[in-house]
Amino acid sequence: MSRRAIKAVNWAALAERIPETEKTAFAAFKAKSDQHLQRMTANPEAPPKIDWAYYKKNIAVAGLAEKFQKEYESLSVPYPADKYTSQIETQEKELLTHIQQFTNESNERIVNSNKEIERVKSLLPFSEMTMEDFQESYPDMAINPDKPTVWPHIPEYQPENEAGRPSHH
Structure with missing residues (x-):
């Protein structure tokens, strides 16, 4: 992540989307990020230039300053490869x-x-319904006069379910 990317985080917009239960974790994460940014900005973007001519003149051991200069200039610390942005973008598209x-x-x-x-709303209110109106509107709940039920009026106690009926002693 570059310095620009860290500075570009819109914390206010993020904070609006964080649920109440996650606020403390979010605050801890923001504090950690701010601390990291502070440490990062304390160091210069590029390493300071070395005055090689001064060292070549003042070091008694011949070739030592040249050797250090060659090694220093050939040293390169690779910037970590960004392996996650593409994964995040893919997840975002799926989401x-x-x-x-x-x-x-x-x-x-x-x-x-x-x-x-x-x-x-278009139905007749219960208070204004007759039994026939109720049966027409709610056939599954209404009493069917052609097929009366016995108490308790639940399916397993009805005469047609004689086999499943619990015995009463």
């Missing part, structure tokens, strides 16, 4: 697909729920 899918499904549920609300 956006899931979010879009969830949004579409939710909108569909909202439409269906609104249709159901309208259907229920």
Whole structure:
């Protein structure tokens, strides 16, 4: 991560999206990041230049300053390769697909729920229904006069389920 990338983090926008339960972990992470940035900015971006001419003139051992200069200039510390940005972008694309899918499904549920609300609002209120109206609107809940039930009015106690009926002694 470059210095620019660390400075470019929009902490305020991130903080808005963090759930209450994660606020302490977020604060700890931000403090750690700020501490890292502070340590990083304390050092210069490039190493200081060395005055090789001064050392060549003042070091008594012949060739030592030249050897150090050659080794120092040939030394290169590789910047770590960025292996994670592409993975994060892939995850983000997958997540956006899931979010879009969830949004579409939710909108569909909202439409269906609104249709159901309208259907229920259009029904006759219970207080104004007759038994026939109730049976017409709720055939699965209404008493069927052609097929009466016995107490308790649950399926396993009905005469047609004689085999499954518990014995009463």
